[in-house]
Amino acid sequence: MNSSNEGRHDDEAALTEFLSSLMDYTPTIPDELVEHYLGKSGFQCPDLRLHCKARLSAPVKDKSKQPKEKRLVLTMDDLSRALREYGVNLKHPDYFADSPLTGMDPSSREE
Amino acid sequence: MSDGGKQSGVDNESSSSTKKKQKGGDDFGRSVSRIAVAQICESVGFQSSQRSVLDTLADVTIRYICSLGKSAHYYANISGRTECNPYDVIQGLEELAGSAQGFSGASDDNRCLSSSGVVRDISQFASTAEEVPFPRVIPRFPVVRTLKTTPSFAQMGKTPAGKHIPDWLPAFPDPHTYVHTPVWNERNTDPRADKLEQARQRRRAESSLLSLQQRIACYGAAVSVPSDNANDSKGKQVAENNPFLVPPLPYDSKQVSGVAIPKYDIAKKRFSVLETFAPAIEAAKAGALECRAIERRSLPSKRAPVHFRIGVDKKSISVPLSSGVLGNKSDSWFLRDDQKDDKKRRAEMILKEAMENPQELIQL
Numbered sequence: 302m303n304s305s306n307e308g309r310h311d312d313e314a315a316l317t318e319f320l321s322s323l324m325d326y327t328p329t330i331p332d333e334l335v336e337h338y339l340g341k342s343g344f345q346c347p348d349l350r351l352h353c354k355a356r357l358s359a360p361v362k363d364k365s366k367q368p369k370e371k372r373l374v375l376t377m378d379d380l381s382r383a384l385r386e387y388g389v390n391l392k393h394p395d396y397f398a399d400s401p402l403t404g405m406d407p408s409s410r411e412e
Numbered sequence: 413m414s415d416g417g418k419q420s421g422v423d424n425e426s427s428s429s430t431k432k433k434q435k436g437g438d439d440f441g442r443s444v445s446r447i448a449v450a451q452i453c454e455s456v457g458f459q460s461s462q463r464s465v466l467d468t469l470a471d472v473t474i475r476y477i478c479s480l481g482k483s484a485h486y487y488a489n490i491s492g493r494t495e496c497n498p499y500d501v502i503q504g505l506e507e508l509a510g511s512a513q514g515f516s517g518a519s520d521d522n523r524c525l526s527s528s529g530v531v532r533d534i535s536q537f538a539s540t541a542e543e544v545p546f547p548r549v550i551p552r553f554p555v556v557r558t559l560k561t562t563p564s565f566a567q568m569g570k571t572p573a574g575k576h577i578p579d580w581l582p583a584f585p586d587p588h589t590y591v592h593t594p595v596w597n598e599r600n601t602d603p604r605a606d607k608l609e610q611a612r613q614r615r616r617a618e619s620s621l622l623s624l625q626q627r628i629a630c631y632g633a634a635v636s637v638p639s640d641n642a643n644d645s646k647g648k649q650v651a652e653n654n655p656f657l658v659p660p661l662p663y664d665s666k667q668v669s670g671v672a673i674p675k676y677d678i679a680k681k682r683f684s685v686l687e688t689f690a691p692a693i694e695a696a697k698a699g700a701l702e703c704r705a706i707e708r709r710s711l712p713s714k715r716a717p718v719h720f721r722i723g724v725d726k727k728s729i730s731v732p733l734s735s736g737v738l739g740n741k742s743d744s745w746f747l748r749d750d751q752k753d754d755k756k757r758r759a760e761m762i763l764k765e766a767m768e769n770p771q772e773l774i775q776l
Contacts, residue, residue: 316498319535329455330448335477337441344481345488346496354501355480357534358509375453375461380468389472393464 320354328356446470476508483507502531629655632762656765671718 335356339346346352381391449469453461483504488496562582565572572579 316531319531320498322535323538325538329451330473331444334441334444334448338474338477339481342478342481343485344496345485345494351484351496351498351501354498354505354534355477355484357538358476358480358505373457373459375458375465377462377465377468380465384468384472391468393468 323353323357328353330356332356442470442474445473449473480504480508505534625655632759656762660766 332352335352339352339355344355377391377393381393384391446466446469450461450466453466453469480501481504484496484500487500487503488494491497491500564581565577565579565583568583570583572581573584
């Protein structure tokens with residue numbers, strides 16, 4: 302028990318240190334946005350530092366996407382491949398069809 | 413990292429404003445996250461991206477934030493709390509990240525949360541990554557608008573209509589909103605007085621019109637008529653006082669003073685309308701003198717010299733109308749080139765009427 306108590310103190314110290322370091326960083330995702338969506342999902346917290354944490358975690362995920370092309374244009378293809386690594390299955394249609402008969406064999410299509 | 417050919421912030425906002433509503437109601441948050449995501453992509457090194465890609469990433473970000481909040485709240489709840497801890501958030505992060513990639517120390521049962529891999533990743537990121545702040549200032553949203561509620565009875569200071577109505581309820585609307593009282597015209601209409609007033613106004617209008625015509629006739633080529641103002645009936649009065657409808661005075665019936673012509677150019681190619689109708693003009697002037705006496709208008713006893721402007725190439729046209737109205741007596745015949753055609757047409761029309769009108773008079 303004692304060791305775990307000590308461990309907890311260390312944890313708290315490390316955590317507070319970590320949280321204070323968080324305050325220095327300004328993430329790209331704005332605070333208001335995060336607040337809005339956290340509030341929507343029921344996250345209740347008076348401490349704004351947790352907001353920062355939530356903010357940070359989101360771009361961390363995003364940033365680790367690797368570009369597959371030289372010309373650095375982010376396409377749906379790359380994105381779907383990258384997101385699959387994170388467990389997000391993205392299926393994007395290649396084109397939009399005007400009618401259900403588009404692309405069918407012309408002989409079978411009734412005009 | 414180059415700033416590339418894509419203006420991520422501006423493009424996103426403009427395209428998001430023209431997009432159709434998909435989710436409805438959340439557009440602002442979505443467009444804000446789109447901007448943020450585009451900035452992150454740019455900071456990573458992408459120069460441009462497809463629009464749908466940005467939408468997808470924004471959607472992913474929003475979902476991530478939502479699920480993170482949900483799981484953190486869940487962990488707080490099962491610990492018997494309503495407010496979330498940092499530990500709750502860390503656990504939520506672990507749950508999200510762990511389901512896909514895993515993090516160091518996940519399999520450890522008694523692991524300490526603050527030294528978990530997730531926290532380490534974040535702290536590493538925070539310390540090393542370059543700060544790219546959001547470009548715009550965003551207000552707290554959604555903006556809460558306080559509704560203007562109907563004041564209660566107590567607030568209005570009124571006692572409710574019946575004893576069964578408590579005074580903290582909203583007050584009844586004002587009676588004028590639901591009771592329609594017809595509006596009557598309080599003024600007594602006197603048809604006779606109205607008709608008299610109407611006739612008086614018409615007479616006044618006629619007299620002013622007539623005086624205008626007289627003034628025109630005085631300097632113009634029209635024939636004037638001795639006016640009969642004693643007559644009260646409307647139609648006949650106008651016809652009789654109309655100088656254009658009266659037969660012209662015979663020649664030599666009236667003695668008029670000679671006109672002193674100061675000079676005119678010898679080199680004239682065309683005749684001016686004025687010159688051609690000079691006798692008519694003189695007669696009109698003579699007649700006008702006569703009728704003017706009745707109108708009690710002051711006239712010069714001696715006629716002003718008439719200046720003719722005779723151009724070589726251009727037609728010179730008399731300008732009896734406007735200058736007469738304006739009251740210029742001496743220099744009234746000089747015209748500007750751009751008004752010449754108009755004036756000529758008008759003068760010719762008046763002359764034509766004067767010629768024709770003697771026949772009309774017979775009909776009257």
